[in-house]
Amino acid sequence: xxIVGLSGRxxxxxxxxxxxxxxxxxxxxxxxxxxxxxxFNGTAVGFFGGVDVSGWYSADFTSSNIAVTEPYGxxxxxxxxxxxxxxxxxSQLPPTPCVLEGCTPGSFLPPGQATLxxxxxxxxxxxxxxxxxxxxxxxxxxxxxGWILNDLPGGPSSSPTPLQSSGPIAVITGSxxxxxxxxxxxxxxxxxxxxxxxxxxxxxSAASYLFSVGVSGTCASQGSATLNSADxxxxxxxxxxxxxxxxxxxxxxxxxxxxxxxxxxxxxxTSISPPSSVPEPSGLVLLxxxxxxIGWRLLxxxxxxxxxxxx
Numbered sequence: 001x002x003i004v005g006l007s008g009r010x011x012x013x014x015x016x017x018x019x020x021x022x023x024x025x026x027x028x029x030x031x032x033x034x035x036x037x038x039x040f041n042g043t044a045v046g047f048f049g050g051v052d053v054s055g056w057y058s059a060d061f062t063s064s065n066i067a068v069t070e071p072y073g074x075x076x077x078x079x080x081x082x083x084x085x086x087x088x089x090x091s092q093l094p095p096t097p098c099v100l101e102g103c104t105p106g107s108f109l110p111p112g113q114a115t116l117x118x119x120x121x122x123x124x125x126x127x128x129x130x131x132x133x134x135x136x137x138x139x140x141x142x143x144x145x146g147w148i149l150n151d152l153p154g155g156p157s158s159s160p161t162p163l164q165s166s167g168p169i170a171v172i173t174g175s176x177x178x179x180x181x182x183x184x185x186x187x188x189x190x191x192x193x194x195x196x197x198x199x200x201x202x203x204x205s206a207a208s209y210l211f212s213v214g215v216s217g218t219c220a221s222q223g224s225a226t227l228n229s230a231d232x233x234x235x236x237x238x239x240x241x242x243x244x245x246x247x248x249x250x251x252x253x254x255x256x257x258x259x260x261x262x263x264x265x266x267x268x269x270t271s272i273s274p275p276s277s278v279p280e281p282s283g284l285v286l287l288x289x290x291x292x293x294i295g296w297r298l299l300x301x302x303x304x305x306x307x308x309x310x311x
Contacts, residue, residue: 034147034148034149034150034165034169035058035059035063035147035148035150036058036059036145036146036147036148036167037056037057037058037059037063037064037145037146037147037148037170037171038056038057038059038120038123038126038143038144038145038170039055039056039143039144039146039148039170039171039264039265040053040054040055040056040126040141040142040143040144040264041053041054041141041197041199041234041236041264041266042054042128042139042141042142043139044068044128044129044130044137044138044139045137045138045139046135046136046137046138047135048135049071050137050139051068051069051070051071051130051137052067052068052069052199052232052234053066053067053068053069053128053130053139053141054066054067054197054199054201054234054262054264055067055078055262056148056170056171056262056264057082057118058082058148059145061081061082062081062082063079063080063081064078064079064080064081064082064118065077065078065079065150065173065262066078066079066116066118067199067201067202067262068114068116068130068201069199069201069232069233069234070132071232073205073229074092074093075201075202076089076092076114076116077201077202078116082118083116083117083118087115087116087117088113088114088115089113089114089115090111090112090113090114091111091112091113091114091132091133092114093111093112093132093133095108095109095111096108096109096133097109111133112132112133112134113131113132113133114130114131114132114133115130115131115132116128116129116130116131117129117130120143121140123143123145124142124143125140125141125142125143126140126141126143127139127140128140128141144170144264144265144266144267144268145168145170145268146167146168146169146170146171146265146268147165147166147167147168147169147170147171148170148171148173149163149165149169149171149172149173150173151173151174151175152172152173152174152185153174153183154174154182154183154184154185154250154251155182155183155184155185156182156184157182157184157218157219157220157248157250157252158217160184160185160186160216160219160248160250161183161184161185161186162185162186162271162272163185163186163187163269163271163272164271164272165270165271168268168269168270169187169265169268169269169270169271170264170265170268171262171263171264171265172185172262172263173260173261173262173263174260174261175258175259175260175261176209176251176253176255176257176258176259176261181252181253181254181255182250182251182252182253183250183251183261184219184248184249184250184251184252185248185249185250185263186216186246186247186248186272187246187247187248187249187269187270187271187272188245188246188247188269188270188271188272189242189243189244189245189246189247189269189270190244190270191241191242191243191244192241192242192267193238193239193240193241193242193267194238194239194242194267195236195237195238195239195265195266195267196213196236196237196249196263196264196265196266196267197234197235197236197237197263197264197266198211198225198227198234198235198251198261198262198263198264199227199233199234199261199262199264200227200233200234200251200259200260200261200262201233201234201259201260202259202260203227203229203233203257203259204255204257204259205229206229207228207229207233207253207255207257207259208226208227208228208253208254208255209226209227209228209233209251209252209253209255209261210224210225210226210227210251210252210253211224211225211226211227211235211237211250211251212224212225212237212249212250212252213237213239213247213248213249214247214248215245215246215247215248216246216247216248217248219248219249219250222237222239222242222247223237223238223239224237225237227251236266246272249263250263251263
């Protein structure tokens with residue numbers, strides 16, 4: 001990394017810059033990244049049944065990630081600006097034999113399109129319309145507002161990753177891998193009705209995942225669900241009155257594939273410890289040393305003072 005003005009004569013980071021970066025990290029200035037937005041989980045209904053729709057979009061509509069899962073394992077993920085170019089894809093439905101006059105015997109019609117349109121009515125609900133090769137599904141979904149924490153690595157159930165955010169958290173996204181088959185997170189709950197939904201839209205049909213929530217240390221004492229092809233890899237854990245306290249939540253699997261997952265808090269949760277903009281004492285010490293180093297460097301760069309004496 002190079003910061004212009006502090007290391008102008010080389011491509012390397014100066015000692016002063018390193019001190020300032022270390023002070024920022026030590027002081028807690030750099031936090032978990034996130035996006036403010038809206039999340040939802042629901043169903044869009046058509047003539048022949050329904051499809052599961054879940055995901056999120058940013059409050060400024062510039063980014064989104066919405067998964068649509070049809071029966072028999074067909075799924076689509078729409079990303080990018082809300083209702084942008086990424087909201088139209090080639091259909092995954094099996095080719096349709098052409099029976100129209102003039103068709104070559106044994107030929108198939110060209111693939112259709114799968115499209116999604118999201119229409120936010122207000123900050124509380126959004127209308128959905130999903131189409132796949134002419135079949136249309138519609139629905140109206142309740143929205144949850146909060147921070148979207150994307151691609152956040154979790155920890156094992158014995159050492160969950162603490163969630164940190166400056167406000168309510170609506171969504172966590174991540175990916176299970178062969179190296180880390182558990183992704184658990186710690187959060188704070190203020191008490192009352194609690195509801196959370198987990199979805200894994202791109203899982204293989206034979207896979208199975210354990211989704212659970214509980215007190216820290218067990219992560220399963222309050223509720224659990226199995227995500228598999230029978231429930232389209234989507235399930236909700238609802239607790240009528242969860243007492244206030246610190247809890248952990250996550251997904252566990254024995255599969256070696258790494259599909260992306262989404263945990264949506266239908267009732268937003270809060271951080272274990274709200275981020276503070278006030279640095280720790282050790283961070284202040286490092287920051288002070290950095291400022292002193294900058295001052296000394298500026299003083300030593302001044303041109304020497306030449307004195308001339310006249311006889």
